[in-house]
Amino acid sequence: MTKADTRKSVAAELKQAAEAYVEAHGRFATNGAAAAPKWLKERRDQAISRFAEVGFPSTRLEEWRFTDVKAIARTSFALAGEADLGGLEATVSAHVVGAPDQHVAVFVNGRFTPSLSRLGQLPSGVLAGSLGDALSRDTERVQGLLGHLAPEEANPFTALNTAFVHDGAFLYVPEDTKLERPVHFLFLSVPVSDVPLVIHPRNLMVVDRGAQATVLETYATHGEGVFWTNAVTEVSVGENATLDAYRIQRESEDAFHTAATHSRQERSSNYSFITFSLGGGLTRHDIKVVLDGEGADATLDGLSMLRGRQHTDHHTTLEHAKPNCTSWEYFNGVFDDRARGVFNGRIIVRPGAQKTDSKQTNNSLLLSPSARADSQPQLEIYADDVRCTHGATLGPIDDDHMFYLQSRGLTAKEAEALLTYGFGSEILNAVKSAPLRQALDRLVRRWLAEA
Amino acid sequence: MLEVKNLRAGIEGVEILKGLDLTVKPGEVHAIMGPNGSGKSTFAQVLAGHPAYEVTGGTITFEGKDVLEMAADERARAGMFLAFQYPIAIRGITNAYFLQSAVNAVRKERGLEELDTLDFAETLEKKLELIGWDDSLIHRAVNDGFSGGEKKRNEILQLAVLEPKLAILDETDSGLDIDAVKAVADAVNTLRSADRSFVIVTHYERILNYIAPDHVHVLAGGKIVMSGDMKLALELEAKGYDWITEGAAVAT
Ligand SMILES: Nc1ncnc2c1ncn2[C@@H]1O[C@H](COP(=O)(O)OP(=O)(O)OP(=O)(O)O)[C@@H](O)[C@H]1O
Ligand SMILES: [Mg+2]
Numbered sequence: 001m002t003k004a005d006t007r008k009s010v011a012a013e014l015k016q017a018a019e020a021y022v023e024a025h026g027r028f029a030t031n032g033a034a035a036a037p038k039w040l041k042e043r044r045d046q047a048i049s050r051f052a053e054v055g056f057p058s059t060r061l062e063e064w065r066f067t068d069v070k071a072i073a074r075t076s077f078a079l080a081g082e083a084d085l086g087g088l089e090a091t092v093s094a095h096v097v098g099a100p101d102q103h104v105a106v107f108v109n110g111r112f113t114p115s116l117s118r119l120g121q122l123p124s125g126v127l128a129g130s131l132g133d134a135l136s137r138d139t140e141r142v143q144g145l146l147g148h149l150a151p152e153e154a155n156p157f158t159a160l161n162t163a164f165v166h167d168g169a170f171l172y173v174p175e176d177t178k179l180e181r182p183v184h185f186l187f188l189s190v191p192v193s194d195v196p197l198v199i200h201p202r203n204l205m206v207v208d209r210g211a212q213a214t215v216l217e218t219y220a221t222h223g224e225g226v227f228w229t230n231a232v233t234e235v236s237v238g239e240n241a242t243l244d245a246y247r248i249q250r251e252s253e254d255a256f257h258t259a260a261t262h263s264r265q266e267r268s269s270n271y272s273f274i275t276f277s278l279g280g281g282l283t284r285h286d287i288k289v290v291l292d293g294e295g296a297d298a299t300l301d302g303l304s305m306l307r308g309r310q311h312t313d314h315h316t317t318l319e320h321a322k323p324n325c326t327s328w329e330y331f332n333g334v335f336d337d338r339a340r341g342v343f344n345g346r347i348i349v350r351p352g353a354q355k356t357d358s359k360q361t362n363n364s365l366l367l368s369p370s371a372r373a374d375s376q377p378q379l380e381i382y383a384d385d386v387r388c389t390h391g392a393t394l395g396p397i398d399d400d401h402m403f404y405l406q407s408r409g410l411t412a413k414e415a416e417a418l419l420t421y422g423f424g425s426e427i428l429n430a431v432k433s434a435p436l437r438q439a440l441d442r443l444v445r446r447w448l449a450e451a
Numbered sequence: 452m453l454e455v456k457n458l459r460a461g462i463e464g465v466e467i468l469k470g471l472d473l474t475v476k477p478g479e480v481h482a483i484m485g486p487n488g489s490g491k492s493t494f495a496q497v498l499a500g501h502p503a504y505e506v507t508g509g510t511i512t513f514e515g516k517d518v519l520e521m522a523a524d525e526r527a528r529a530g531m532f533l534a535f536q537y538p539i540a541i542r543g544i545t546n547a548y549f550l551q552s553a554v555n556a557v558r559k560e561r562g563l564e565e566l567d568t569l570d571f572a573e574t575l576e577k578k579l580e581l582i583g584w585d586d587s588l589i590h591r592a593v594n595d596g597f598s599g600g601e602k603k604r605n606e607i608l609q610l611a612v613l614e615p616k617l618a619i620l621d622e623t624d625s626g627l628d629i630d631a632v633k634a635v636a637d638a639v640n641t642l643r644s645a646d647r648s649f650v651i652v653t654h655y656e657r658i659l660n661y662i663a664p665d666h667v668h669v670l671a672g673g674k675i676v677m678s679g680d681m682k683l684a685l686e687l688e689a690k691g692y693d694w695i696t697e698g699a700a701v702a703t
Contacts, residue, residue: 399503404539407499408549408609409527409556418552422543422592429543 007060010070015055017073022052024079025163039143040135040165047152047162054156063155066342066374067284067313072256077198077228079164080109083190085116091222092116095186095250097439098216102182105129108190110199111167120181125174128183131204132167141172145204149234150262155286157258161200161232168202169233173211173241182214182433189251191225198228205245209238209266214433215245220279221252228256235263235271239293242270244432250279250443253308257283267293267322274430275314277304278443283312291318291325291353302331303427305447306339313342318360320353320386329360330430332423335371336451345390346378353383360390365397365423367416367451417448452477452514452648453498453617459508460497466507467493469673475617478645482659482684483652485670486692491652492536494670495621498650499533500526513617527553528560532615534606536622536652541593546605547575549593550612557613578611582638599626607638618642619650624658636661656684671696 025048029041036044056073057064085108096104105128106116112130122128127138134142152159169185187201207213219229229251237243251257257280265271277283289298304312318327333341343362364373377390397419405415424444431437453475460468467490475481485491497504498511500523511518518526541549554574555565566574579586584604594602603623610618620639624632636658639649651664659667659681667684669677669692677683677695687695 400539401541403499403501403523404535404541405549405553406523407527407533407535408553408613409524409560410552411524411556412522414552414556415524418544418549419541422541425543 011058011060014058014070014073018052018055020076021160021163022048028079028164036135037139037143043147044163044165047147047159050152050159051156051163054159057156063315067282067311069258069282069284071282072228072258075196075226075228078195080189080197080199080227081192082111083109083192085113088116088188088190088222091188091220092186095188095218095220096184098184098436099182099433100435102184102216103128104184104186105169107168107185107187107201109192109197110187110201123177123179125177126179127170127172129170130167131170131202134170134172134204138172141206142204145206145234145236146202149236149264150232150260154262154288155260157230157284158232158260158286161202161230161260164200165202168231169205169217170203171205171207171213171215173207173213175208175238176210177208178211179213182216182436184216184218186218186220187229187231188220188222189225189227189229189255190222196226196228198230201229201231203231203233205233205243206236207238207241207243210240211238212242213244215243216248216436217246218248218250219257220250221255224254226254227251229259231257231259233259233261235261237263237265237269237271239266240268241266243272245271245273246431246436247273247275248440248443249275249277249283252279253281253310255280257285259284260286260288262288264290264292265296265298268295269293270297272299272301272430274299274301274427275303276427276440276443277302277306277312277314278447280312281310283310284315285313286315288317288319289327290321291327292321294322294324296322296325298325298327299430300327300329301427301430303424304331304333304335304341305424305444306334306341307336308339309337310339311342312340313344315344315346317346317348318358319348319350320356320358321350323352323354323356325353325356327358329358330427331362332427333362333364333373334367334420334423335364335373336367338368338370340371341373343374344376344378346380347388347390349381349383349386349388351382354385356383356386356388358386358388362392363423364392364394365420366395367397367420417451421445421448453650454512455509457509458494458497458506458511460493460504460506462493462504467673468497470509471670471674473668473675475648475650477648478643479666480643480649480651480662480664482664482667483650483670484654484667484684484687486696489671490673491670492621495533495536495619495652498619499523499531524556527615528557530616532610532613532618534603534610534618534620534623536625538594538602538606540595540597542595544593545590546593546608547572547589550575550589550609553609553613575612578608582607582611582641584608584634584638600628600631603627604631604635607635611638611642616646617648617650619652621652622654623651624653624655632658633661656688659684669695
């Protein structure tokens with residue numbers, strides 16, 4: 001075969017791989033999911049058609065140039081079902097890091113699992129727990145948002161997630177309500193038999209006008225097995241509302257993880273999203289923040305620490321749709337062995353979004369000559385009175401930095417660990433909750449100690 | 452304490468130090484002056500063991516040990532300290548944590564128990580009290596966004612905490628305002644002791660007036676071309692270097 005033939009056959013294979021999911025969707029729609037409201041069924045059907053049409057993305061697409069999902073397409077995944085909950089309690093407590101009094105909702109293979117959850121007392125009007133429950137109890141509110149913030153055209157995997165929507169995290173904080181304690185949504189992938197499993201968590205978080213909340217999503221693996229988590233999170237932050245959102249991905253190195261987090265902010269709202277990519281074999285996370293009301297402020301930070309053959313790809317978009325908004329983005333990545341990081345940071349300033357102030361930074365530290373990072377800023381500015389800056393650093397630890405630390409008595413190994421820790425620390429320092437910061441600090445140190 | 456003999460060293464194939472000799476006894480304070488580009492920082496970096504510099508001849512011994520056989524971190528743990536002319540910023544690491552790590556590196560070497568954060572905070576507080584400085588710099592990332600003067604002061608703080616036997620100060624007084632020069636000189640005087648020696652590289656006699664060095668040397672063209680006492684520093688201030696370097700050129 002010529003090169004062109006190979007490319008063609010790969011493209012055909014990626015398209016064809018979608019067929020198994022169309023079939024699975026047929027079974028899904030007639031089984032457990034048959035009870036869903038009509039609008040949801042329609043939305044799912046539409047989404048599977050979309051996925052069937054586009055298939056798995058190939059690296060010939062600009063958006064997927066550095067991330068090859070062939071390995072996902074070639075694995076035959078079964079839709080994850082109910083798992084044995086035996087022995088899960090220890091795994092849950094190992095992952096429920098942060099404030100001791102947080103509200104905890106646990107999802108096993110994408111399903112809300114009350115017996116492992118500890119939601120406790122929630123302020124009046126606050127709904128926290130399962131999207132599956134909300135779909136039946138609160139269907140109108142969900143209908144108005146689900147799929148609107150993260151449209152299925154955004155990315156083939158978002159379409160696939162929508163096709164299989166059935167459960168995930170749900171949070172609703174009503175007007176002027178302050179949720180004092182963080183809500184922790186923990187997603188555990190648990191083996192059912194020997195077959196590789198795919199899980200499509202669908203999360204919806206709504207913080208209404210003047211409300212305040214802190215949330216944490218954790219994705220982790222229990223036991224051995226090949227998993228693919230394909231998560232979508234939609235976030236709506238109302239006028240004057242504040243949401244501090246954190247995400248920790250620490251799945252096993254055999255795990256595939258594709259995700260999309262889409263948020264929309266109204267006037268004078270504050271949204272901060274800090275994501276830690278510490279696990280998974282192949283990870284792709286698309287993050288989109290739309291500043292859709294004057295005076296909104298967004299913070300988007302990320303820390304990736306990978307080794308072995310791990311791969312992580314962050315595609316971020318900060319869209320300034322209205323004037324006088326500020327956004328601050330800071331992504332650090334540490335890559336050892338043959339690990340690879342991809343960062344694509346888009347800033348879009350819509351016409352009329354004057355006085356936009358946006359700053360993007362991406363630093364990649366390469367701890368091994370075989371590690372690799374690619375960083376791409378993309379500025380699309382359609383207004384004239386704005387300030388948008390971006391900067392990136394990429395490379396091994398600087399010799400002068402090493403010498404400075406060694407001249408203070410640290411061995412080369414200690415100096416390298418300290419400088420790497422500093423890289424992580426820059427992001428850790430942005431974590432507002434002290435217990436969560438300490439827990440993440442321990443994760444970062446553990447990662448360093450494993451070197 | 453320190454014995455440098457006929458030291459030749461360079462970088463990227465260019466020889467910068469061309470047979471430098473210097474002997475420092477315990478408790479002594481030596482000043483090294485000399486024109487720009489004469490090799491003062493090179494000498495300081497070579498003493499500290501910067502791997503980019505290549506030593507092509509001569510010897511350096513510190514307390515009887517062959518320094519040229521030791522890596523930078525070994526030299527530091529043996530008690531040598533360099534206050535950098537251009538200190539490096541380290542993002543994400545607070546000064547306090549950095550100092551704690553450095554102190555513990557030395558303690559580990561000496562078989563002492565490592566200090567935890569609380570113990571170290573106490574040690575640090577005492578040191579700050581000793582040199583009469585406040586704690587405004589210690590919770591900030593190392594030299595990150597520090598003003599020039601703050602960076603220099605931070606080097607002295609590290610010196611105070613690490614308690615080396617030999618401290619080399621590379622233009623720590625440059626870029627400081629009058630009060631800050633005095634503060635640095637006071638700190639050095641406080642830290643001076645019968646078994647701690649200093650090599651102070653400077654362009655100005657002002658700091659030397661406060662510190663009163665035992666010896667003053669002129670480094671030019673990669674060698675010590677003249678040595679004397681404080682009177683030499685005053686003379687240089689008045690006359691510049693030309694009269695010496697011309698003489699040195701004749702001598703070679
Ligand atoms: N990496 C390098 N490559 C080539 N030449 C270098 C390099 N680093 C330093 N030099 C040269 O070595 C000479 C000595 O430099 P050094 O910094 O030691 O001078 P100095 O006496 O400290 O000067 P100053 O008073 O300006 O601080 C200079 O001519 C300088 O340009
Ligand atoms: Mg110099």
